[in-house]
Amino acid sequence: MTERPNTQKDRIEKRRAYEAKNPFSRMDSAHHASRQQGLHILQQSAGLTTVEWRVLWDLHEAGPMTIRDLAQIQRSDPSLISRALPAMERKGFVRMTRGEHDGRQVVVEMDTAGYAAHAAASPAMKRRREALRSTFSEQELSTLVDLLTRFEDALREPVDDILEPEVTQ
Template structure:
């Protein structure tokens, strides 16, 4: 019986090592760790959520813009912003005004309160980016980014492209 359970432990270990080499299974964990670290830093730096931080950062760096612009910069779904922004407006971090020349769009602008929240938080987040740069050389970052580019390209391809053994006639 001992032997059987040892064999089992060995199989589990091998499986773990194998999955360590599987990109698809590494990505969620890496992302989760990144998000968690950001959440903790933000919590400590003043209590912004990840979404709030992203919005304030973009608005501070690039000025007022529409929800669509924000979503595009952040590579995320606009619905996430649609939902988060009203709360940020209530907190007086941003204003939302319908664009007078295009009535579909909402222009989001940072307020003084929002800017102060940004300025409180930014130094902490900069420390994190600095720490990353201390860990990875510019070349390594470039390699990483270019691998991510190609991976994303692959991931966004229509799934039929690799499901079909032979092209449809």
């Protein structure tokens, strides 16, 4: 039987098809799409970056809080928040004060320009969430969140079994 020639184009197409079903690759790509779209909407509607929006949204919903609180809600490193805050304060989005009972802490609260920026961005970001709810059923979104949660939990486990024997040697 004659085997089809395995051209370069065929090998690339096969590779592309493989990666289209690779959960790690799809996770990367889906996240990049989310990040791109979110930043675009925020820039257009309120001139905000993603981190600025998240801080303002958290403060608006839950009131003043520490940098550590913000980082935990956002599941990110405190240094990312810490880094963004001085510029946000200069823009009048937030005020930062030392913790009254713990001098190590910084308490962040919304300032006047922050309320305005939040108000400018909120309608579009709400429509963004609604658009997702019209694209997926409630059950599908629930399944997605469940799978993402388990995926994240699995990947945050220690990797000793994956790395052996390279490192334990």
